[in-house]
Amino acid sequence: MNRSRRLKLQVFRVVVLVVMGLFFLVPIGAMLEFSTRSTTFDAPRTLDSWTTIATYPALVQAIIASLELAAITSFAMIVLLLPTMIWVRLRLPRLNRIVEFLCLLPLTIPAIVLVVGLLPVYSWMANNFTDSILTLAFAYVILVLPYTYRALDAGLSAINVKTLSEAARSLGAGWGTVIFRVIAPNMSGALLNAVLLSVALVLGEFTFANILSYVNLQVQINQLGQANAGVSIAVSVASLLFAFVLLMVLSFVGAARQALRSKPRATDPRLEAIWGQKA
């Protein structure tokens, strides 16, 4: 009885895994298939669409711009949100609800409405300061707030922020040290999640850039799709794979940190090699 139940559970797990796997992999597989098609029906498969990516300078430029935007947005989000959340938790707990509401607000406002609101600001900025695509980072920080707030909130709830910060302060640490050298390293998982979410959102963003007349990766893919569908699909697959690899790397980093802490004596040379430090 017990054995048959276990077997059923096992089968159920495998079925769920296969169905979910197919759900995600079939479209990507189809994209890969499409991006390697030749122009004629009988010709063998070709990597032309992939190899020609580099020959589109506008595309390369868009990729670089999107990566820069992802980095700037992630950095700005952490520098802005983490100290604010810690400060509110420790010093102004009454404001916690208000901050949460403000951070989640962009989720309830359609992107198109947000961008219409931002349009005058951006035209003013373009006329008076700069029209660099990197200014999109301001809007993207707002865009990623709801997701990153949730990730950081979970991380902060998992540690005793109050005691850790008070211990650090009584030992002579200023607020900057408390936030970035005591609290942040103990919520590295949440920070990595927040960064991953920001990067994924920024790399996949289309509406803001398109309406504000900037050419980021998605806008470029869209434009390219009209001229050369193969290349546009190849770039889409590449950006998906990039997010996937990023996720794997971040998971690996999290696991390695965990392993480092789990060792009774953290003098394992392999881990030292990874972290370049002596415990």
Next chain:
Amino acid sequence: MASTAPATRAGVEVRLENLQRSYAGVSALNGLSLTLAPGELVALLGPSGCGKTTAMRLVAGLEEADGGRVTIGGADVTNLPASKRDVGMVFQAYSLFPHMTAWQNVAFGLQMRKVGVDERRRRALEMLEIVGLTGFADRFAHQLSGGQQQRVALARALAINPKILLLDEPLSALDARVRARLRDEIRRIQMEVGITTLFVTHDQEEALAVADRVGVMNKGRLEQLGPPTEVYSRPATPFVAEFVGLTNRLAGVVKGGEVEVRGSRLPLVKPDTADGPAIALVRPETVSLTADGDSSSGPLVGTVIATSFLGATSRVTVDLGDATVLAQLTTADASSMPPGTRVRLVLRPDAVLIARDEAAAAEA
């Protein structure tokens, strides 16, 4: 101050002057004044919400006082931030930085003081040796037991050579055996280092065992401050008598500097108490029992209804008909009087007591 203080104390005087603090209109500290002599260990004892932790946090600079001032070694630190006060603190909750090893935790305060890494490590290892954790330097907090974590926290607090050590119920999360051992060890280290120490606890046994002086707090005020023996045997108020140690409440009448309780005349802690009806607070250890075979009656004759085994001693509950009395006896004596035995109570005339009428006691 108790005579246990070593002659080589290097600590500084710490003064709390008329400290006030309230939360949303509710007063937590109501003009607390307290002076800690150099190298002295003062325990603040009291129930939850009595203001003892608030007092400690004001000394640490983790909260701001509404009024009053704090001086450490003569310097007014009332308006200094926590990071500039030179205060070592051990918290109730485990407070080690989880991403650092034991020695890195201990060295953190030194790092903040820009001490070089070699010197930091040397001093951290030295401190870990003092708290008996040699060989644990490379462990992370989750690889240490609760008691070991608190030892590291103590080493970390002492490593910066603070002017005052603050211990905020550091033992309350530990099990009984570890608690007693670590308590004695904290006292040993404190005396060895000679640092002025404020120890906050709600555990009277802990306070009486380690402190030079015990301050009993209630409703944001200091009810009594004195050596442990004085607080226990000559409590200043009914609150102190009942909070520190167990107490029987027996009705009696005050007359001429004595109180008559159920036919026995007992001396008063405060002989100038006004005559009249009163409640005598009698310690269980001053009550002795004799088996009363002839089942006679009288104001001090009753029946044993329960016995609690405490190890070397036992606590016996006697029903006197209109009152129940606790008596603390040796376990050998208690075992000869199982529940149901008729017994006669004898109240030792040196009984610790305070006599007040109910209204006054309620007021206090």
